[in-house]
Amino acid sequence: MTETMTIRQMCDAFDVTPRTLRFYEAKELLAPIRQGQKRLFTRRDRARLKLILRGKRFGFSLEEIRQLLDLYSVDSNQETQMREAIVVGRRHLEEMIEQRAALDEAIAELTEQIASGEAQLAELQSARSAAE
Amino acid sequence: MTETMTIRQMCDAFDVTPRTLRFYEAKELLAPIRQGQKRLFTRRDRARLKLILRGKRFGFSLEEIRQLLDLYSVDSNQETQMREAIVVGRRHLEEMIEQRAALDEAIAELTEQIASGEAQLAELQSARSAAE
DNA sequence: AGTGCGGATGACGTAAACGTAAGAGAAACG
């Protein structure tokens, strides 16, 4: 069905702007095929875009993501390229595991802070009703 | 002991540059006291800087972090300000929880990709030794 | 008195990741 998608369909599907998709193409993160002038984004582009957006969310730069994408691209049957991709992948994996630990800690602390803030508010409430 | 710290001590302790600390002060994320011209960073500044660096790591902008810091600053006994901080805090908390879920998924997938990449490499190895 | 050293204050520069406007071409619609 949706074997390929237009730029507009991509934008709607992934909530990005056309500019962003063209920018990613210029940076060689995506490689849509052309039908005349127009871009057609394939399943592969969609998979890559998903990974790009995920990577961005975790604070990786587009350049870091570009290196990592080689690991997911099946056509990296070139041995040296594959080795390189695995090294990059391992580095990212480590970083992400560290990030998860830090995230857990941050979530715990923030939860605590919110609770303590609410407690202070509740105190203000009861102080007010006692004053009536 | 180290009740207050100079800018250089801060830089060494947190691995940032003086420029960064002055920048954060300009953005009202930090508020070191002054001894003459020189900045002296207090315990409070250190706690805030820790939160700032953590927030950055999770992809929050300095402006978002600034809003969140009110929640941790104990002197936000102003009720409306406290309410606002709690709302912001809840929003961040939700986002971080979502982020953790996405992170878990990404870690799982990346682990898989690395394993599959290594399998391909191993195949190349055995193909080579069989060719001898 | 001279000379570093640490820190301060502008002010301009920069990299990343797009935003935005201008102009043009194809294509779909009434």
Next chain:
DNA sequence: CGTTTCTCTTACGTTTACGTCATCCGCACT
């Protein structure tokens, strides 16, 4: 056939988060 509607390329603009001078000040040695 004219007019929106998409999309294209080109190119300059913008925001965030600092980097990088240049210059100056005050204090500690010697």
